[in-house]
Amino acid sequence: MTLELTSPELKTQEMIINMGPQHPATHGVLRLVVTLDGEIVKHVEPVLGHLHRAQEWQGQNRTIFQYQALIDRVDYLSGMFTSWAMARSAEEIDGLKVPKRAEYLRVILSEMNRITSHLLWLGTYLIDLGAMFGFPFYPFREREKLFDLFEAVAGQRMMFNYIRIGGVVRNPPFGWFDKLKQFLDEFPDRIDEYEAIVTENPIFLKRTQGVGYLSPEVAMNYGMSGPCVRASGINLDLRKFKPYSVYPEIDFKVPVMQEGDTWARYMCRIAEMRECVNIIRQCIEKIPGGTTEELRKTLGTTTPEKDDSKDLDPEWLLMAKKQNAGLRIKAGEGFSAVESPRGTIGCYVVSNGSDKAYRFRWRNPSFCNLSALSHLLVGSPIADVMAIFGSIDVILPDVDR
Amino acid sequence: MTTAAAAPYNIGEIWKFVRLSLIWMGIIFGAVWLVSWVVGAVIPALIDQAAGKDAVLHNLANIIRLLTPLIAVMVFIPINATYMVLAERRGLALLTVRKGPNRVGPDGFLQTGADAVKLLFKENIDPEGSDPLMFTLAPIIFFAPSVFGAIPLLAAVTSDHELFHIVNLPTGIFYVLAMSSIPVVGIVMGGWASNNKYSLVGGLRSAAQAISYEIPLVLAVITVCLLVGTLNVVDIAWLQNPMALAGLDNSPQAAQALQRWESIRGASHMAAPSISSIGVNSLADFGFLNWNIFGGDKFTSYLALLAAGKYTVEAAIFKGLAALLLIISSFLLCGLYLTGACAEINRIPFDLPEAESELVSGYNTEYSGIRFAIFFLAEFTNLFIVSTIAVVMWFGGGSSPFPATLYAPVMQALAGVCGAVNEVLKGIGLPAILEATTLSGAIWAIAKTYFLVYFAILVRGTLPRFRIDQLMDFGWKRLIPLSLILLLTVTFLKELI
Amino acid sequence: MFALVGRSIESLRQVARGLGTVLKHAAREPITKEFPDTMPQLAGHFRGRLALAVNPQTGDHLCISCLQCERVCPDKCIQITSHKSPETNKPELINFKIDHGLCMFCGLCTEVCPTNCIINTNDFEMADYSRESLVYDLKKLTLTQDESAHYYSKKELPMPKPKPKPAAKPAAGAAAAKPAADKPAGKPEAKAEAKPEAKPESAEAKPAAAAPEAKAAEESAAKPAETQAKAEDSAAKAIETQAKTVETATKAEETAAKSGETQQKAEEVLKAAEASTKTEESSEKPEEKTREIDLGRVPAKSDEAAETKAAEEPKKEGEQ
């Protein structure tokens, strides 16, 4: 007797599972409505908006000066980049030329922020893959060290409020550059350690290689950016593609992988962290005025009093625009983008010349990257949902704004 | 941070951990010995005294004596699990450059107690639409077999002490394996009764996983049984422990031991020249090489006979090759067993049934309060029991890893201590049960078991988790063929040496 | 087959490498910070609880009630009550409230403050049992002189210039009379009751600053008698215009007399304060050289001291 698989008694039924918004593995509050046939995903529908905070509206209802403090919350893991994007747009409208020293400080702190963001991703991604208890603590340890540095220069660990329209807030305190150099010296060894634990681990390879393949065409069509597309062989990095700030003066590589699977995305981010170390090292050497200690020595003081004095070399200044409550930019509109750890983050500003902007509009990498998720997940087993979702490194406040 | 900054390495934390472990070990040992002594010796003795000629009371005393192993295990398991949870948390903390729980009691000594109290006071929630009876029964079914399954192992690790002789089953390992495969029923029950999709998937996954991995696990154990020629865990442990026979040359005990040896080995030990020709106690100085993970007494017999010059050159080379293959096979068998055991008890990297990133918490998603506590307790107890099985089967049970000549002074010292304690007890008119061999055996068995437990903690701190289909692939396409091949190889090798 | 064996061996090797790397970490120093036991070493620019600084050298309250911070706050959590001082025609602070439950510690208020009065302290332990208690008033916000000096040096802020004019602010007496004057007229009994109330309030309004203010008045050689007379005048006038009974007038005189006494007492306190500033200065010097030194939890202690001082002063007055 043969079993009739098509007989009406033996029909299978699709199951709908809600993953999130309260699920231990969704980063933040995303709801995925997953239609399953057995263990295979048939359809995925991301439901957004649980974290909507009306960031754009808030910007329109506050003065620009006030809004600068809120921008870090757009993508809280890479606050430097969000404030940088907005600052650049405003500077573009205003025709401001940011002093070199400020630009270098921006690059240093942003690249540090890129490292922290990738480290957080690394830890949580391993949690997604089930290495719950050991490994994730190591990236977080290094992240804490960087946060201590951020705290010393910007005042807080994640909500920096450091990059402003026209420059940066302050010079790093004494001894800061030494600590940073010390960190840069030990960090490559730490990455080696992560790789010793993770990269060649057979289980990790099995879970990631060939999983969640993203073809370059799909990546282009969905408007994705960041390490996701670079892992698919598209060399899209605004730092090279449309150079801004002082990046043209710095010698660095953009890691590009051809495989397009989750493993390639992992490798891409690891390589990017190494590049960040390289970039920061060069910046410390090239920064006009040198480290804080050197700068103050030249100025003949130990306090920051003279940091913005008029007789200073204009390249050594921090701020091209006076920061006060009535900060306003010229009427006009501008858009500019920077390369954040998750991809191209851009801010569109329309100003009518008053101290409030007429319109803000954010272009968020996470949002565009997330849109490709339903494409990536179809056909993969349910156990891979989190492995793939984690690998595109979506940060929910960035999606919902 | 000042004290930590003073020490370049993490000596402080490691020392705290060691101290904690030692104190807990003392508590565990003390409690179990005290209970065994009271239940197995003092109470029956008192009853006997009071009974005079009353046969019924004498029988009662005997019944209480027979209950000793059960009560000892019942006392042992909760205290032991308390320590294991703490050890896991502090051990993982060590591996992840943290400090771990250190607030409740000195160095977090009482942390698990606090957790247990918290869990006991929590509300017992019955999810809507659940099957209350099954829902309540599931943790019990999950937990109970581990208690009963552990009993024969007690006899094995205490060198067959007279109090635990009752549980010296002829088919001990069979019973233990049978018992340890029941808990999966509890998981499926819990998953099914919770009325939750995640729990159900977790429960079913667990069933699938347990079935797949039980096969290589049992095959690995069976292979060892074939190698040693008995199913009795006490005998398996004893065979790996010729160190106990040291210094018994030409004494009646040596003859007795040889007799026991041959009775266990029976006809299977027919390859000539036999170890009987030079005496079993000649193996005593090989120390840990006698353990089954190095091919057991097969390998050491070969070495002993080689040293005694009983082999021709060709035979020596041929048998040497066979012995080498046997060692490799034994290592693989041990690895096979540990892998299977990891899957059986749902530890990382096989914790699919409770995969947090996929299934929230798997089969125990809906559990809370005391029922969750029992699940939790059982998980750790299972870990301990599979480690004990591994110790008995591969790591020599309660035998010391040192050559007998080196270890003899320690044994003498232990014997002195035991004798003194027994004298004191007898002096105040109480029965005495302390024996040096039992004490040494128990200490070594626990030490080895905890070595494996720490290894499991290390694995937990390192590896990510398999995907369910990869897990099945790995089980059916890799482990089962490997275990069958090993079964075959070992069967032949054992006759060749 | 051999490829499979090779792969397996390689896998095992990699797993062993991973295990070894993890095991190696057991010998590393733990990164745990045992927070309540050991306080974190925070950077000077750390944005914690907000506070109002006084001049670290003279002890003047630095706030000039310019309302910049209130305007700039994105969360609207600052509430300043001030009025135009009748004598100097300058705004004068009455109360300053910050709702720390609303504040997001962005630090914008501290950036716009022209006198560096409002600053972010390093304190971050503000947990409390109710939302109301997160609203800090002037007394709770104002730092002592020691604390101000500590934060000024830690944040590398430029020292504020001492006030150019002999703080023409009326001394405690006038301040005491003011709330009384605000009360509806024609209720002498009520006023008599209100008096003891009013005084503590005045002390509260200028917690630690009461003494230094008087000191400023002293130093600038503004004749104490004159100030006192002025205070008497204003107090008497204010009350006269509102309640025309003789009793109240005499009472007002009493108030004024008492305020004179207060001033004397303030002088005593001032001497102690001066001594403390000296020691403070001497202890400051090594700190300037080695910027890394952290004063740790000094502020908390002196905060308590200030509070008890503030609490004691009105009590003494009440006794008189």
Ligand code: SF4
């Ligand atoms: S720190 Fe920011 S939110 Fe807080 S009071 Fe100042 S301006 Fe307002």
Ligand code: SF4
């Ligand atoms: S900005 Fe400074 S001086 Fe002005 S009101 Fe606020 S705290 Fe006072």
